[in-house]
Amino acid sequence: MSENKDPHVPQGTQGVKFVYDFTEGNKELKDLLGGKGANLAEMTNLGLPVPPGFTITTEACKVYLDSGDEPAALRDEVSAHLSALEAAMGKKLGQADDPLLVSVRSGAKFSMPGMMDTVLNIGLSDKSVQGLAKQSGDDRFAWDSYRRLIQMFGKTVLGVDGELFEDALDKAKQAKKVTVDTDLDAAELKKLVTKFKKIVKSEAGRDFPQDAREQMDLAIHAVFDSWNTDRAKLYRRQERIPGDLGTAVNVCSMVFGNLGPDSGTGVAFTRDPASGQQGVYGDYLQNAQGEDVVAGIRNTVPLADLEQIDKKSYDQLMQIMETLETHYKDLCDIEFTIERGQLWMLQTRVGKRTAGAAFRIATQLVDQGLIDEAEALQRVNGAQLAQLMFPRFDDEYANGGKGAEQLGRGIAASPGAAVGKAVFDSYTAIKWSRSGEKVILIRRETNPDDLDGMIAAEGILTSRGGKTSHAAVVARGMGKTCVCGAEDLEVDTKRRRLTVNGHVVEEGDVVSIDGSTGKVYLGEVPVVPSPVVEYFEGRMHAGADDADELVKAVHRIMAYADRVRRLRVRANADNAEDALRARRFGAQGIGLCRTEHMFLGERREMVEHLILADTDEERENALKELLPLQKRDFIELFEAMDGLPVTVRLLDPPLHEFLPDITELSVRVALAESRKDHNENDLRLLQAVHRLHEQNPMLGLRGVRLGLVIPGLFTMQVRAIAEAAAERKNAKGDPRAEIMIPLVGTVQELEIVREEAEQVIADVERTTGVALKLALGTMIELPRAALTAGQIAEAAEFFSFGTNDLTQTVWGFSRDDVEASFFTAYLEKGIFGVSPFETIDKDGVGKLVRDAAAAGRATRPDLKLGVCGEHGGDPESVHFFHEVGLDYVSCSPFRIPVARLEAGRAASTSAGSDHR
Numbered sequence: 001m002s003e004n005k006d007p008h009v010p011q012g013t014q015g016v017k018f019v020y021d022f023t024e025g026n027k028e029l030k031d032l033l034g035g036k037g038a039n040l041a042e043m044t045n046l047g048l049p050v051p052p053g054f055t056i057t058t059e060a061c062k063v064y065l066d067s068g069d070e071p072a073a074l075r076d077e078v079s080a081h082l083s084a085l086e087a088a089m090g091k092k093l094g095q096a097d098d099p100l101l102v103s104v105r106s107g108a109k110f111s112m113p114g115m116m117d118t119v120l121n122i123g124l125s126d127k128s129v130q131g132l133a134k135q136s137g138d139d140r141f142a143w144d145s146y147r148r149l150i151q152m153f154g155k156t157v158l159g160v161d162g163e164l165f166e167d168a169l170d171k172a173k174q175a176k177k178v179t180v181d182t183d184l185d186a187a188e189l190k191k192l193v194t195k196f197k198k199i200v201k202s203e204a205g206r207d208f209p210q211d212a213r214e215q216m217d218l219a220i221h222a223v224f225d226s227w228n229t230d231r232a233k234l235y236r237r238q239e240r241i242p243g244d245l246g247t248a249v250n251v252c253s254m255v256f257g258n259l260g261p262d263s264g265t266g267v268a269f270t271r272d273p274a275s276g277q278q279g280v281y282g283d284y285l286q287n288a289q290g291e292d293v294v295a296g297i298r299n300t301v302p303l304a305d306l307e308q309i310d311k312k313s314y315d316q317l318m319q320i321m322e323t324l325e326t327h328y329k330d331l332c333d334i335e336f337t338i339e340r341g342q343l344w345m346l347q348t349r350v351g352k353r354t355a356g357a358a359f360r361i362a363t364q365l366v367d368q369g370l371i372d373e374a375e376a377l378q379r380v381n382g383a384q385l386a387q388l389m390f391p392r393f394d395d396e397y398a399n400g401g402k403g404a405e406q407l408g409r410g411i412a413a414s415p416g417a418a419v420g421k422a423v424f425d426s427y428t429a430i431k432w433s434r435s436g437e438k439v440i441l442i443r444r445e446t447n448p449d450d451l452d453g454m455i456a457a458e459g460i461l462t463s464r465g466g467k468t469s470h471a472a473v474v475a476r477g478m479g480k481t482c483v484c485g486a487e488d489l490e491v492d493t494k495r496r497r498l499t500v501n502g503h504v505v506e507e508g509d510v511v512s513i514d515g516s517t518g519k520v521y522l523g524e525v526p527v528v529p530s531p532v533v534e535y536f537e538g539r540m541h542a543g544a545d546d547a548d549e550l551v552k553a554v555h556r557i558m559a560y561a562d563r564v565r566r567l568r569v570r571a572n573a574d575n576a577e578d579a580l581r582a583r584r585f586g587a588q589g590i591g592l593c594r595t596e597h598m599f600l601g602e603r604r605e606m607v608e609h610l611i612l613a614d615t616d617e618e619r620e621n622a623l624k625e626l627l628p629l630q631k632r633d634f635i636e637l638f639e640a641m642d643g644l645p646v647t648v649r650l651l652d653p654p655l656h657e658f659l660p661d662i663t664e665l666s667v668r669v670a671l672a673e674s675r676k677d678h679n680e681n682d683l684r685l686l687q688a689v690h691r692l693h694e695q696n697p698m699l700g701l702r703g704v705r706l707g708l709v710i711p712g713l714f715t716m717q718v719r720a721i722a723e724a725a726a727e728r729k730n731a732k733g734d735p736r737a738e739i740m741i742p743l744v745g746t747v748q749e750l751e752i753v754r755e756e757a758e759q760v761i762a763d764v765e766r767t768t769g770v771a772l773k774l775a776l777g778t779m780i781e782l783p784r785a786a787l788t789a790g791q792i793a794e795a796a797e798f799f800s801f802g803t804n805d806l807t808q809t810v811w812g813f814s815r816d817d818v819e820a821s822f823f824t825a826y827l828e829k830g831i832f833g834v835s836p837f838e839t840i841d842k843d844g845v846g847k848l849v850r851d852a853a854a855a856g857r858a859t860r861p862d863l864k865l866g867v868c869g870e871h872g873g874d875p876e877s878v879h880f881f882h883e884v885g886l887d888y889v890s891c892s893p894f895r896i897p898v899a900r901l902e903a904g905r906a907a908s909t910s911a912g913s914d915h916r
C-alpha cells in the first residue's frame with residue numbers, strides 16, 4: 001500500500017485515507033478515486049447538482065484483493081462518511097419510516113466493461129419500503145424500487161441468473177396483458193417482490209438481506225470482486241490496462257427518476273461524438289431509472305424533446321453542459337436524472353469519439369478558444385489518422401439506409417473494408433483466389449495452418465477470439481482486414497456455412513466485413529475511397545470551399561505537426577511510382593530503397609546467370625547485363641526524389657531467393673529425366689539451389705557478406721548509382737544519393753566495401769567529369785554492430801537502424817517462423833503487450849538503438865541517424881526514436897502521414913507542455 005503523496009490529495013490525520021467525500025476529491029485523482037469518483041467530485045466542486053456521496057479508494061480495493069479482506073480501518077471510515085451523509089440528508093440508511101437510499105457503483109481509472117456496474121436503492125427492506133411509500137405518497141414507486149433492488153442485488157451481488165427475474169417480470173406483464181413495466185400497479189409489484197425474494201432464496205441459498213448496512217457492505221465487496229471477473233481480465237489484457245490498478249466504489253445518495261411523469265433519466269453528449277458537431281445529443285426516458293435506458297425496455301425520446309417535457313430542467317441541463325465543456329475543454333458525456341422537476345447530475349467524463357470526430361472536435365475547440373494548437377495535436381493520434389485512411393464502406397449503405405443487411409458484429413481487429421465470397425477453409429480460399437475470386441475466409445478461429453488461406457483472402461472473419469487471437473495478430477501483421485470474435489455467428493466448417501439470426505450463409509455467398517467497426521454484412525456493400533487519402537494524394541484541397549470538414553481539420557493539425565516536429569520522415573520505396581506517392585504524402589526523401597526488388601520478374605534470369613557463372617568472364621557478363629537496368633532504375637528514382645536524399649541499400653537477401661523453388665525444380669528435373677529429356681540449365685540450377693541451400697538463411701550468406709564473396713556485385717551497384725547520379729546532374733537535376741551497406745557486424749567489413757566503392761565513384765567522376773558527393777553509410781541491424789557502433793562510425797557517414805533484423809537477432813527468433821506460431825500464446829500470457837515487430841521493444845532492442853546512437857555520435861558528431869525498420873511508421877516507436885535523438889524515421893508511403901503526425905506529437909509533448 002502506498003502513502004498518498006499526491007499534492008491534490010487531502011491527507012487524513014491517521015495515515016492512509018480510504019474514503020473521500022465528493023467534496024474532497026477532484027478530477028486529477030483518477031488513480032485513487034477512479035474516473036467516475038474523480039469526476040463526481042469535480043462536478044460537486046463546480047457547484048453542479050450532484051447528489052451527496054463518497055468514494056472508497058482503489059487503494060482499499062487493492063488491499064481487499066491482496067489480502068482477501070477489507071483494510072481494518074475501512075469499516076469505521078465508511079461509518080463516519082455514512083453518518084455525515086445521513087446528517088446532511090436528515091435521514092438514516094434504511095430508516096424504517098423514511099429511509100435514506102444509496103447507489104453503489106464501481107469506477108475504475110479506465111471505464112471497463114465486464115465489471116459490476118451499479119446497484120440502486122440500497123437501504124430498502126420489508127419495513128423501509130413502507131416508509132418510502134408513505135414519504136413519497138406513492139405506493140407503486142416504493143414497491144417498484146424494492147423489486148429493482150432485489151433484482152439488481154440478486155444478479156450482481158449474489159450471482160443469481162438475471163433471466164429468472166426477467167422471466168418473472170414478463171409473466172407478471174403477460175398476466176395483466178400489458179407490455180411495459182410502468183403498467184404494473186403497486187399490488188402486482190408487491191407480489192413480484194415476494195417472487196423475487198423466493199428466487200434469491202432458492203438460487204443463492206440465503207435470504208435477501210434485510211439489514212441496510214449489510215446490503216451496502218456486500219455490494220461494496222461485490223464491486224471489489226468484479227475487478228477480477230474473466231471478462232474484466234480479458235478486457236484489460238486486450239487494452240493493455242495494468243491488472244493491479246483496482247477499482248474505486250462510489251456510494252451516492254439516491255435520486256429517483258421513476259417518481260412519475262415529472263421524473264426521468266437520460267444520457268447526453270455535449271456534442272455529437274460521431275461528427276463533433278455542437279448540438280443537443282442524447283436520449284431521455286420519462287419515469288425511469290438509469291438501467292431502463294440501457295436495457296432498452298421502453299423507447300427513449302431524443303433529448304431535444306425534454307424542452308417540451310420540462311423546460312426548466314432542460315435549460316439548466318444545457319447550461320451545465322456548457323459549463324462542463326468549458327471546464328473540461330473537451331466533449332463530455334453525462335448521465336442525469338430528474339426527480340420531480342429537480343435535475344441531478346450522476347456522472348460525467350471526457351467522452352469517447354470516432355477518429356473523424358477527434359480531428360474535428362480538436363480544431364473546433366481551437367476555434368472556440370478553449371485549447372491551443374499544441375493541445376489540439378495531443379487530442380488526436382496516429383492510430384486515428386490511420387483509421388481515416390482506410391477505404392471504407394459507403395455510409396449510406398452500411399448504416400442501413402440503402403439495404404445492406406447487417407448480419408452481426410464482432411471485434412474490430414484489423415481495419416479496412418473487405419468484400420468477398422464466403423469460404424470456410426484455407427484450401428478453398430487459395431483455390432478460389434487463384435481463379436480470380438475475392439474471398440473472405442470464415443473460421444471459428446484460425447491457426448498456423450490457415451496462413452496461406454489468410455494471405456489469399458481479402459479479409460478474415462472469426463466467431464471466436466479477441467484482439468490478440470491468432471487471426472487478429474496475423475491479420476494486423478499482414479495489414480489485412482479482420483473481424484474476430486463475432487460470437488453470434490455459428491460457423492459450421494463441416495457443412496461450409498454459417499448461421500446467424502435465422503440467416504444461413506453458404507459457401508460462395510457474398511459477405512462484407514468492416515474491420516474498423518467489427519460489423520459483418522450480407523451481400524456487397526460498396527466501398528468508397530477515404531477523403532483523407534484523396535487529400536494526401538492532392539486530389540482534394542483543404543482550402544477549397546467545398547472541402548470536407550474532416551479534411552480541413554486533418555490539414556490544420558498536420559500543418560501544425562509539421563511545424564513543430566524535429567524528426568524528418570522518409571519513405572521506404574523502391575520505384576518511382578512509390579517515391580512520387582511518398583512525396584505527395586509528405587516524405588522528405590527515401591530512407592530505404594531495397595534493391596533486391598529490382599531483380600525480380602524478368603530480371604530474375606539475369607541473376608541466375610550471375611549465380612551460375614563458372615568463370616570470371618561469365619560473371620562479368622552477367623553483371624554487365626544488369627548494370628544498365630540498375631542505372632535506369634536509379635535515374636527514375638533520383639528524378640522522382642529530386643533535391644531530397646535517397647538511401648540505396650546494396651543487395652541484402654540470400655541469393656537462393658532469386659532461384660526457383662527447390663521442390664518445383666526437383667520435380668521438373670525428375671520429370672525431364674524420366675522422359676530422357678535432359679535440360680542442362682535446370683540441372684545446373686538445381687545444383688546451385690542445393691549448393692546455396694541454408695538451414696538458417698536469415699543468418700547466412702546475405703548482406704555485406706554477399707558483397708565480400710561475390711566479386712563485382714556491390715561495385716556494379718555502386719557504379720549504377722554513381723553513373724545515374726552523374727546523369728541526373730548533367731540533366732540539371734539534384735540527385736542526393738546515399739549508399740547503404742546492409743548487415744554489417746564489424747567495421748572491417750565496412751572498410752573493405754567502402755574502399756572498393758570509393759574507387760568506383762572516383763572512376764565514374766573521372767570518366768563523366770561530374771563531381772559526385774555520395775554519402776556512404778551502413779545499417780545497424782545486428783547486435784554486434786550496435787555494440788561496436790563507436791568503431792563502425794569511423795567508416796560510416798550515416799547509420800540507419802534496421803529494427804526488423806535487429807529485433808529478430810536480439811530476440812533470437814525469425815519473424816516468418818514465430819509470428820504465426822507462438823506469438824498469440826505470448827500475447828495471451830502477457831509476455832508481450834504488443835508484438836516487438838509492431839512496436840519497438842524499448843528495454844532490449846531500443847536500448848541497443850539508444851546506446852549505438854550515442855556511441856556513433858561520440859565518434860562522429862555529425863553522424864546522420866535514421867531508422868528504416870517497420871517501426872519507423874509505428875506511433876509509439878516514433879516517440880521513442882524522437883526521444884533517443886534520431887534525425888529521421890523511414891516507413892512505407894502509406895504510413896508517412898501517421899509518422900509526421902506522431903513526430904509532431906512527440907516534439908510537442910517533449911517541449912515540456914502538460915498535455916495528456
Ligand code: PEP
Pocket residue numbers: 592594652781801802803804805806868869870
Ligand atoms: C530491417 O532489418 O529493419 C530492414 C529494414 O531490412 P529488411 O527488413 O529489408 O531486412
Ligand code: MG
Pocket residue numbers: 781802804805
Ligand atoms: Mg534487414
